[in-house]
């Protein structure tokens with residue numbers, strides 16, 4: 001009998017049938033919600049923990065300390081529960097009540113960081129505090145998802161090859177929402193090596209500056225960063241970057257639930273807006289896959305709640321034609337991502353990241 005750890009991976013791919021026209025490309029979602037922790041983050045969490053155990057950096061009874069808006073923290077807390085590690089997770093006010101409750105259910109200690117950093121987000125203040133706690137707590141380990149290249153390596157070794165194998169050669173574009181860059185870094189490296197014809201499309205939030213541009217506050221959970229993360233080690237491997245607005249992404253989530261019976265998180269909605277755009281310009285014998293990183297149940301009190309949407313000043317319209325119109329009007333933010341790179345090599349050191357010396361781990 002398998003344990004919960006062996007149930008991570010092998011997520012199914014489903015085809016959308018009601019929101020795409022017959023003369024457009026096939027549009028599919030790879031449903032990472034089927035991982036036991038409910039999101040794609042189970043994969044890098046397990047990979048990083050097992051790599052640290054193998055190297056002796058994580059010893060029995062140790063403490064995991066991580067900055068996470070929810071999903072990665074939930075995965076660490078779940079894996080920590082079965083492996084006997086204490087988990088301290090630093091979240092921020094954008095973390096949903098459901099995610100907070102899940103962290104606590106798995107026994108994690110949760111710290112809500114409310115101080116914004118210079119970009120108006122919480123990433124840097126969360127990471128700096130996590131690194132300080134790591135220095136103070138003996139026998140602790142920092143998975144360090146934003147700077148640890150094992151994050152991208154997990155997707156390069158497992159998720160990307162799993163997807164390619166499942167598609168039996170019929171795959172033309174993969175669409176990935178971006179935050180730490182683990183997914184897009186690992187997938188882009190894999191596909192450039194093994195199937196270079198597959199287009200790699202990155203999706204950022206309007207207001208995030210992973211690929212440059214103007215920084216401002218946004219609501220999309222699990223997306224964005226105020227710099228280009230080192231897990232995206234070569235921007236040349238990404239074909240196009242799009243930025244999606246909160247309202248469009250949330251409308252896509254709500255349309256997906258009503259018209260396709262799929263309850264997904266905001267980052268899947270953002271990826272779907274871009275997928276609809278691409279499907280409109282590709283032939284029906286082409287296949288586009290969006291990585292659907294998590295589960296909509298986590299966002300029932302927010303994205304799927306009319307009251308919350310009204311409070312945020314967002315439309316509660318659930319209209320597939322309007323969504324398709326908005327998608328058709330979307331233009332790429334960049335078709336040559338190196339031109340708008342926003343790398344901040346000094347950050348890992350100034351935030352005292354414990355993994356900045358691991359930069360070439362892809363090749364180890």
Ligand SMILES: Cc1ncc(COP(=O)(O)O)c(C=O)c1O
Pocket residue numbers: 039069071072177178179180181182183184221222223265267268293294
């Ligand atoms: C729901 C969701 N979608 C997308 C992402 C982005 O993935 P990555 O951090 O690998 O860039 C995250 C990361 O936290 C996430 O939680």
